[in-house]
Amino acid sequence: MNYSDCIRKSIEYINDNLDKKIGLEDIAGKVFLSKFHFHRIFHAATGESVAEYIRRRRLEEAAKELVDTDNKIVNISLKYQFSSQxxxxxxxxxxxxxPPRKFRKNPNNGIGLMAA
Structure with missing residues (x-):
């Protein structure tokens, strides 16, 4: 598996599991690399660390959910693995x-929400 395939497969895994706990070891194991080597190639390919990517993707999905549903903010925050509201x-x-409550009322103020 080349590095492009590794990154693509790891991003698919992350996106499919945003509402679950995701560890660097889990992702690296899916593409058969050490966590240290995987982290280096992921950062080089995406420009952000694995943790930053996961956090951003979770926030993007949470933002969509804020706009598209009436789910409580605390439930959305817990769903996307934040320790507290x-x-x-x-x-x-x-x-x-x-903040999420204000964003929900006026999502057009959000930067880059629908880009994902």
Whole structure:
């Protein structure tokens, strides 16, 4: 398996498991690389660390869910593996420039939401 296939397969795995706990060892194992080597090639290919990629993708999916459903913010935050609503709100605000409640009311203020 070449590195492009490894990255593609790992991204598919991450995207299919955003609502589950994902460890670097799990992802690296799926593409038969050590976690250290996998992390290096992932960062080189995507420009972000595995953890940053996972966090961003989870926030993107959470943002879609905020707009498309009436699910409680705390339930969305827990679904996407944030330890608390507060940690979710902090990360969400950092990415989108607005807290989840405000974003839900006016999603057009979100930066890059529908790009994913």
């Amino acid at each position: 507060e940690s979710f709100t902090k990360a969400f605000k950092k990415l989108y420039g607005a």
